[in-house]
Amino acid sequence: MFEFDHVSFQYKQSSERIIDQLSFQIQPTQHIAIIGANGSGKSTIAKLALSILNPTEGKIKEKPNLKKSIVFQNPDNQFVGVTVEDDIAFGLEYHQIPQYEMKDRIYESLELVDMIDYLQHEVSKLSGGQKQRVALAGALAIQPDLIFLDEVTSMLDPNGRQQFGDILKRLKHRQQMSMIQITHDMEEAKLADLVIVMNDGRKIMEGSPEEIFTRVDELRAVGLTVPYAMRIAHEMGMDTSVYITEDELVNRI
Structure with missing residues (x-):
């Protein structure tokens, strides 16, 4: 449906790649979360996907007449x-x-x-x-067919983030569309089908939320945290090699 095929991007006046050899695919109705610290290249991915920027190398492939939309941070x-x-x-x-x-x-x-x-x-x-x-x-x-959400809750207060998150949960179940959510909020990312972790313009991890969020130390090394239950479990010295939900954390405590 939509694919980044070894896509790289750098500005003409710079020798540094903002995006470096990024490849991923999104399928119909799939929800992907792209996470990373500030400066990791997340928002540039959305600009490339919407043809606001053009790749320096690689190709962006999509099915004919794919309808795309975006919601920006502000x-x-x-x-x-x-x-x-x-x-x-x-x-x-x-x-x-x-x-x-x-x-x-x-x-x-x-x-x-x-x-x-x-x-x-x-x-x-x-x-x-x-x-x-x-x-x-x-x-x-x-x-x-495909909607991009670019740090859409980063300017909201906790109540606003909660309301927006509840809406996204409903949309995921009711709307027949794919979603790429660019975020640094791990509570949002855990709702995705697939999580891609970016660092310095490169994809360093890819997997389900349950797979990604067990890698607590690796995520911390690139300036990221994990969902609340996993963070507390890790700080309490519990085994976090298997993903822990909030309900499971309460039962263990």
């Missing part, structure tokens, strides 16, 4: 309409969605993110979490 960077409805409608017009179909898509996407009551609200007056949910609704309204 939702203010992608708003163009005054009201919530106007903003989502603008994206639909850009993708040449027929007028008779637009209203249904706007309503459906806002219901998915629990923002239908804010249809006529001014975007500028929404909270950070509400803005991010509207940005997600706009990305969902075009009914993408």
Whole structure:
């Protein structure tokens, strides 16, 4: 469906590769989390995937007519309409969605993110979490095959992150689309089907969350942590060679 095939990228004025020989594939309905410390190349992957940047080497392959959308870290960077409805409608017009179909898509996407009551609200007056949910609704309204989430919760407070995470869980089960989530939040990453770990532009690990998050010391060596239950278990000296959930941690304690 979509593939990075030995992709590298560097800016012309630099001799340093931001992305170095990166390969991965995503299949229909698969959820991939790409994690890494700041400067590891995560956001550059999204820009390459959306053709904002072009690879220096390698190829990005995708099926014909693949529909892609993205939600950025700062939702203010992608708003163009005054009201919530106007903003989502603008994206639909850009993708040449027929007028008779637009209203249904706007309503459906806002219901998915629990923002239908804010249809006529001014975007500028929404909270950070509400803005991010509207940005997600706009990305969902075009009914993408593949959606990129680029550090979408990094500017939210804990409550906003929790709400957004709950929405993503629902989307994973209800929407027939693939998702690439770029994040440094391990609680988000553990929801993925596959986790890719980046460091200095290179992929250094790939596997299921259960496989990746048992490698506590290796992750710490590249500036990453692990989900809460694994972190506590490790600090208490428990065996973390097998993935531990919060419920399992409570039982062990």
